[in-house]
Amino acid sequence: MLLDLLFESRSLENPNTELTGQNLNEYLFGEGGGHHVTPDSGWGLVAVYSCIYVLASSLAQLPAAVLRKVDGKITTGSDHPAHYLLHDAPNDWQTSYKWRETCMGHILGWGNGYSRLVRSRRGELLSIERHLPSETLLTKIGGRWVYSTRDDDGHPMAVSPEDMLHIRALGKDGRLGVSPIMQHADAIGLGLSAQRYGKQFFDAGGRPTGILTTKSDISDNAWDRLKSFWSKAAVQLKNSENKTLLIPADLEFKALTIEPEAAQFIETRKLSRSEVAAIFNMPAHMINDLDRATFSNISEQAIQFVRHTVMPWVQNWEQELNRRIFTRAERAAGYYVKLNLGGLLRGTPKERAEFYHYAITDGWMSRNEVRLFEDLNPVDGLDEMLISVNAKSMIELKQEPHLLQ
Template sequence: MLEAIFRSDPLENPSVPITADSFDSDGVFKSDVYVTPETSMKLAAVYACIYVLSSNVAQMPLHVMRKDGDRVNVARDHPVFYLIHDEPNMWQTSYKWRELKQRHILGWGNGYTKVVRSKRGEVTGLDACMPWETTLIKTANRYTYGVYNDEGAFSIPVDDMIHIRALGNTQKMGLSPILQHAETIGMGMSGQKYTNTFFSGNARPAGIVSVKGEIKSDGWERLKKMWQKASLALRGEENKTLLLPAELDYKALTVSPVDAQLIDMLKLNRSMIAGIFNVPAHMINDLEKATFSNISEQAIQFVRYTIMPWVANWEQELNRRLFTRAKLAAGYYVRFNLAGLLRGTPKERAEFYHYAVTDGWMSRNEVRAFEDMNPVEGLDKMLVSVNAATPIKGDKEEGEPDE
């Protein structure tokens, strides 16, 4: 049955993936470059965007929570807590697992994780599956995930596969952002390749040596030897003058206006790639139009409009695969803690805590907990500003006339 389900093509090579319902698993030729989820990482802007998004998703604390009535507590005793918070499998920490999965989503459009269960159905591990080794296939009237790697070929039920998708055209598969924008990324890769050849001297000559008189048959050889000897004499020297015989004239070639626009094209391409991944330009070291004031605002926008959609994507997929409906009904759920990304400067945190304490919705010990400080006796009492306090019935405001 397995032979009928799985392909016989080797899948170890990421350039030969078997993702169904999607053409975008293969690379795309663009001019003189080959754009794939792997080769595109050689372009600095793509690498920076993927690293920024993957590291931010990975660094946030990930907890199992339980809501019991009006109270919400961290469910540290739940077996899933250790897996998603500390160690999902023997090869990865929680950080490296989430970082890798987010990289797969942004590169191949799909991130797969096998849910390992005991005979009793309890979750005991989370094994990362490579997107080029995994496919969604239909057998009879049901779907299943097929995986072919160095451990062999096997199928995984849909309920046991955490499948986080990028934006796609169907309800089952995501599309690779890299290959959806192969034109833009290919332009950047071509510009980078041209720049490399330009500065290595292969794209255009540095200058022209002209001869005032007529050159005899063996003159070219003597001319080349003379020029090479003069060039070698100046190698490593600064502020030296190149002396030429009277019959030779050297004219340096300046950079053409077209070549001078190369740097502007690369800047534009970097900005376009940042837009594809919805990453603020300053976060990939593009500080040309950044100021201290708008960087702070852009950081907040980054959390709201870039990280939050991915957080919702992760949370909803983890919830439906790690918990049964009974567990969900009992109040269990997974939650990312975004407080670290919105932590702010010491001055900003102090101002935030001041209003939280004086307005009466946070105690001083809760503030200390946020700052990783031990509680102090007597600081659990909630304080309320006099201006925010509810006046006692019967008390008269100053200046209020008697009835």
């Protein structure tokens, strides 16, 4: 696989960019300041994993359904094969939740999420099979774009664009998304380096490394005995709960490594979390960064998260699903996919009660419709639309303005 990539005549991301040793190294390892940053290694940074998990799980939990709009009325499109696949199980291995969660993780980690639409000879949709972004490549053969990928048995296969759901992160050429992790390899590499430094520091007992010196000249035999003593003491120190090391009086220890406080280790970790949250457009409190968080307006913060972070991804998914799953005739017949954001926008019991109160008394929701929103069974006699006395009086005055005189 690597040899094939090395001898390709084009870039791994942009066919118009010449492949060089430098950009190949950047593609494989990123620019993470000495730490090899890849989409896989980027997941190892706590802040990156938290952002990907929150976004992927938020999108995956949205109810997905096929709807149909005919003559201004919206009904459930359960007669379409895509309804079961999107709402329940797209394939034999995944539920709708796990498929969307996995695909969203691919998009946020690798920049592209691929799912193949399997159809019968009559064109009926049978299943939606996900494909790994590391094994899928958009290429041009004979003047036509195709997706080169592998099936479940590892055999190569070509998929036409009409049969491939391709959901992209922000990209440069309009055909491929760019991995947020690779795009910001320096910032993520800094976080990984700080995380690795912290592990090494505490693995060493929470003490900086240094150099041993003698206070006076010693013979070769004495020096060998000191080295042997130090090696045994270091092993005992590592395996012991007591982290105090006693050394002979004629030895002196001088620290070489900068103390974490001097290197602002804690501040670096906090800055890394803040930068990673900015990369994924994630509110800091959503990944448990609560240094500046206040909970006086938690409902408003949740709405802002849905509006500015989740909503763009919902639009991205819906538009790709609608243009690939349905034929032109089916779209003309009113079929479309809807990811319901109502669950994420659900307010507190007090806020919902106030909302329903105004909806019922203003006459644009019935009490049974409210019960449906709250997952309650309808009750006879509650389908009648109500209207408050004040609202009714205002309507009558508008209809008979002479009463105002």
